[in-house]
Amino acid sequence: MKTITIKDIAKECGVGVSTVSRAINNHPDISDETKERIMKVIRENNFTPNSTARNLKFTQTKTIAVLIKGIENPFFQKMLKVFEEEIQNKKYTFLLHRVDSNQDELEVALQLIKERKLKGIIFLGGCFSHDEKRLKQITVPFVLSTISIFDGVDKNIYSSVSVDDIKESKKAVDCLCDYGHEKIAILAAQPWDTSISGLRIEGYKRALAERNIPINKNLIRYTLEEENAFTMENGYKLMKELLESEEEFTAVYAVSDSMIIGASKAILESGKKIPEDYSIMGFDGLDISYYYNPSISTIRQPVEDMAKETSEILFNLIENNAENSHKIFEGELLVRQSIARLNK
Structure with missing residues (x-):
């Protein structure tokens, strides 16, 4: 028996795929009559919407995902504000996705690319110790922000923004x-x-x-x-x-x-x-x-400057098909009251 898809549901009901998605998600901008007709066809065909159908509104927009590992770290808060502003100013949808410490951020990224049809990804924080073969699995432009990788990975296959x-x-x-x-x-x-x-x-x-x-x-x-x-x-x-x-x-x-x-x-x-x-x-x-x-x-x-540079590099990759690039920022040593000269 042929598996029915969301497109089949839309065709049988005489509506668009996005209308079926809105009915599934109980969206208010669809009439009760249309919604009931769609849900009736869904029930009759034992159709189970997958996550792509449930999140179709994301797949039809220009979405940038920020995958953050260590969301509890206050260091990232100012950066997230800049990312949201920069992404929305470019008329893209900002998607913040938390990655737990025991999760593989590349696996999460691959799943999101599949489900949300992402235009780009910013990896923020965490331990990033992946090899070239795995990095090449990411099929959309991406930037590692605040993350450095030990020598040995080809710098032409990724972009990064960090301090040394x-x-x-x-x-x-x-x-x-x-x-x-x-x-x-x-x-x-x-x-x-x-x-x-x-x-x-x-x-x-x-x-x-x-x-x-x-x-x-x-x-x-x-x-x-x-x-x-x-x-x-x-x-x-x-x-x-x-x-x-x-x-x-x-x-x-x-x-x-x-x-x-x-x-x-x-x-x-x-x-x-x-x-x-x-x-x-x-x-x-x-x-x-x-x-x-x-x-x-x-x-x-310099977190705000690093966040702006990250956004600029990513959009240059997406919109201008630019080559991958790397930006190293200078840190500033702040000597305060917590250090005393040792009397030997």
Whole structure:
């Protein structure tokens, strides 16, 4: 028996496919009479609408999807506002889609391309450690925003906007070293994160190696498999574990501001002071890092400029069939009250 489709339903009812979709979704701009006629044919044919039929309004519009991994991270809030404005100004539909930490963002993207007929994708945040073969499966223009990939992937098959995570991370650790610190702990994401966290760990290692400071692996504190890495809660847990380990250190650097804020609470709860007992450094430049007491030293990323550049590159790919491109922004070191010079 031939499988009936939404087009067959539309033909039998003498209406367009979009009208059938509106009837399925109980849309108000369709008369009760037409809706009932369509639903009657659907029932008689035991037709089950798939997600494409249910979301036909999306497939018929110019839709840009922003796939965000780590939506709870306040770092992304300003960027999302810019993305929404830029996309809507271009008369495209803005689709924000959350990707859970245990989900594969490429699998999610492929499904959305199939169901929503996307015109383009912005990947925002998360651990992006996919190889060339998998990246080539994405059939629409896409940009990695705030995400860097280790060398080894052909840069001609994707576009990206980010800071130089290795360089900026080294800058943060160099600052701590300049204040006399050598026993510097780092709070990182999971060991398999070879993108943002992995690159910032590399910057940390290079800063220490350049000064002939031995790297103590016990001071590299990785996130547990099941945890959301870039959160205050995770920073708090990692810091408590480090304090309980009785490993010696004088400074703590976290790969995100959210993590270092959580770590600060653990330090203060232990009866220690910032920066008298431990100096701390974050990464991102969140507004809250300034208003925290003491104000937290960090690397500020120019998030609004990065979001605008991401949008510009994507629309250039979509509308002008441009070549893939990469933009590296400079971070800004903000030295605040959370760092003290170490008296040796």
